[in-house]
Amino acid sequence: MEPGRLIEITDPADVRIAEFTAIRERDLTGRQGQFIAEGTVVLSMLAKAHGSGGAVRAEKLLLLKNRVAGLSDLIGQFPDDLPVYVAEAAVLDAIAGFHLHRGVLALGSRAAPPDLAQLIAALPESALVLVGCGISNHDNIGALFRNAAGFTADAVLLDETCCDPLYRKALRVSVGAVLAVPYARQGGAEEVLRTLAEAGFEIWALSPSGTVEIGAIAPGRRVALVMGTEGEGLPAAILDRFRSARIAQAPGLDSLNVGTASGIALYAIARAMGRLG
Amino acid sequence: MEPGRLIEITDPADVRIAEFTAIRERDLTGRQGQFIAEGTVVLSMLAKAHGSGGAVRAEKLLLLKNRVAGLSDLIGQFPDDLPVYVAEAAVLDAIAGFHLHRGVLALGSRAAPPDLAQLIAALPESALVLVGCGISNHDNIGALFRNAAGFTADAVLLDETCCDPLYRKALRVSVGAVLAVPYARQGGAEEVLRTLAEAGFEIWALSPSGTVEIGAIAPGRRVALVMGTEGEGLPAAILDRFRSARIAQAPGLDSLNVGTASGIALYAIARAMGRLG
Structure with missing residues (x-):
C-alpha cells in the first residue's frame, strides 16, 4: 500500500x-x-x-x-x-x-439481482438451493446465507417478502456469504417453488409438523429446502402442496431458531447428497 | 385475574x-x-x-x-x-x-447453581450433556441452552470463563431454556471434562479440525459434547486429550456460528443415541 x-x-x-x-x-x-x-x-x-x-x-x-x-x-x-x-x-x-x-x-x-428464472436456469444439473419465505429478520437472513455457503448450496432464493440480504446486519451475520452465494429476491413463495418444481427440483418444506424426518430423506440430484419464519412457519398452502420434512427434537418445545434449523437441514441434505467432504 | x-x-x-x-x-x-x-x-x-x-x-x-x-x-x-x-x-x-x-x-x-460434582452425580445412567468453554457472547450462550432443550440434553455445564446464562439477552435468546435445563458454571474447562470422564462420559470436543465426522459417531450411553468459542475454538490441550469431532462442510470457509454448530452436533448425537422421537 x-x-x-x-x-x-x-x-x-x-x-x-x-x-x-x-x-x-x-x-x-x-x-x-x-x-x-x-x-x-x-x-x-x-x-x-x-x-x-x-x-x-x-x-x-x-x-x-x-x-x-x-x-x-x-x-x-x-x-x-x-x-x-x-x-x-x-x-x-x-x-x-x-x-x-x-x-x-x-x-x-x-447490480440488481438476477432474474429468478434465469438464476434457476443457470443452476448445475446436481444442485442444492435454499429458499426463504417471509423471513424479515436480518439476523435470520444472514444466518441462512452463512449456512448456505457452509453447506455448499448453489443459490439462495428469497421470496419478495424477505428482507434485503444486503442490509448491514444481515451481511455481517452472513460473514460476507451474501456477496458470494448467488441469490434472487423476487416473486411470491408459491411462484418461486413452482418455477423450481418445473426445473426438476424436489421441494422439501421444513416444518415442525413435517411428514418425513430430515435425516431419513434420500434426496435426488436437485433439491430445494424451504424455510419459513420462526413464529408462523410456512403457509398451509405450501405445506399441503409440497413434501415436508421435520427435524426430530424434544416434544412440546418451541421450534428451533431459523438459522439453526436451516443449518441442521442443509447439513443433513448436503451430506445425504454426497456433497460434503 | x-x-x-x-x-x-x-x-x-x-x-x-x-x-x-x-x-x-x-x-x-x-x-x-x-x-x-x-x-x-x-x-x-x-x-x-x-x-x-x-x-x-x-x-x-x-x-x-x-x-x-x-x-x-x-x-x-x-x-x-x-x-x-x-x-x-x-x-x-x-x-x-x-x-x-x-x-x-x-x-x-x-439460588446459586448446584455444585458441578453434585450435578454430574445426579445425572441419569443414559445422559447427554453440553459443555461450553470460554463462551462469553450472550447470544451464543442463549443458543446453547435453546438447542440443549430442543435436543434433550440433561444438563449444560459451563466453565468459569463463560458468561452468566441469566443475562437478560442470553435468557431471551434461550427462549427461557436457561430456566428449565439444569446447569452449572464452575471450574476450568479441563476440570469439568476430567470430572465428566471420571463419571464415565465419552468426551467429544467439537472442532473444524476434529478427527471424526459428527454424523459417523456411534455414541455410548453417556456423552458430553464440548463447544469452544467461534474465533479461537477449543484449546489444544483439550483437543489433544479427548476425542474430537468435526461437522462436514464446504472447504475453506469460516467455521459455523456456535449456536448452529451446537444444534447440528446435538441433533446428530441425540439422534444416534436414540433420544429423538
Whole structure:
C-alpha cells in the first residue's frame, strides 16, 4: 500500500463519505443497490467479489486511522484506484452515528439481482438451493446465507417478502456469504417453488409438523429446502402442496431458531447428497 | 385475574420497581442471583420453574398497562400473591432506559447453581450433556441452552470463563431454556471434562479440525459434547486429550456460528443415541 493513497476525513459532514452517515438508520430505509460492509472478513469477501468481475463492486473504504497500519494486506486486496478514507475515532463515530469499535467499513454496490428464472436456469444439473419465505429478520437472513455457503448450496432464493440480504446486519451475520452465494429476491413463495418444481427440483418444506424426518430423506440430484419464519412457519398452502420434512427434537418445545434449523437441514441434505467432504 | 391485583407505577423512580431501572446497563454488571425475564414465552417458563419449587423464583412482574387485558392467562400462571406492577409506555421506557416495544418483564431470582460434582452425580445412567468453554457472547450462550432443550440434553455445564446464562439477552435468546435445563458454571474447562470422564462420559470436543465426522459417531450411553468459542475454538490441550469431532462442510470457509454448530452436533448425537422421537 502506498501511503499517498489514504485520504483523511476530518469533517463528519464531508460529502465524500456521505454514504456512511447515520448508517444505523439508513439500514431501516434501504439503499437501492448500495450497501455497507463491516469488518475485515466481510471486506475481504467484498474485495474477492469485486475482483471476480461480477455484479458486486467495491466503491470506497472508510477506516479508523489508527488501524490502517495493521490493515495493509486487506487494503491491498482492493484495486489501487479505490478511494481509502481514514478518520480518527471521534470523527468516525460522528459519521456513523454510533460507536464503531472496529472501524473497518466499506461501501459496496450490487447490480440488481438476477432474474429468478434465469438464476434457476443457470443452476448445475446436481444442485442444492435454499429458499426463504417471509423471513424479515436480518439476523435470520444472514444466518441462512452463512449456512448456505457452509453447506455448499448453489443459490439462495428469497421470496419478495424477505428482507434485503444486503442490509448491514444481515451481511455481517452472513460473514460476507451474501456477496458470494448467488441469490434472487423476487416473486411470491408459491411462484418461486413452482418455477423450481418445473426445473426438476424436489421441494422439501421444513416444518415442525413435517411428514418425513430430515435425516431419513434420500434426496435426488436437485433439491430445494424451504424455510419459513420462526413464529408462523410456512403457509398451509405450501405445506399441503409440497413434501415436508421435520427435524426430530424434544416434544412440546418451541421450534428451533431459523438459522439453526436451516443449518441442521442443509447439513443433513448436503451430506445425504454426497456433497460434503 | 382480579383487577385489584394490579399496582400502577407512575414514577419511574418508584423503589418498588427499582430492579428494572436501566436494565441494559445492569446486564453488563451482573445481578447476583436476580435476573430480568422478557416476553410472554420466557415469562411462562419462569412461572413454570417457580411452580416446580426449585431454585428459580419469580419475584415481581412489570407490564405495559395497555397489554394487561391480553395477558390474563399469563398472569394467572403466577401465584396470586406475586406483585404485578403496570405502567404506561412512557413510564416503562423511562424505567428501563430504552424503548420496550413488548412491555412484558419479570424479575426472577435463582439460588446459586448446584455444585458441578453434585450435578454430574445426579445425572441419569443414559445422559447427554453440553459443555461450553470460554463462551462469553450472550447470544451464543442463549443458543446453547435453546438447542440443549430442543435436543434433550440433561444438563449444560459451563466453565468459569463463560458468561452468566441469566443475562437478560442470553435468557431471551434461550427462549427461557436457561430456566428449565439444569446447569452449572464452575471450574476450568479441563476440570469439568476430567470430572465428566471420571463419571464415565465419552468426551467429544467439537472442532473444524476434529478427527471424526459428527454424523459417523456411534455414541455410548453417556456423552458430553464440548463447544469452544467461534474465533479461537477449543484449546489444544483439550483437543489433544479427548476425542474430537468435526461437522462436514464446504472447504475453506469460516467455521459455523456456535449456536448452529451446537444444534447440528446435538441433533446428530441425540439422534444416534436414540433420544429423538
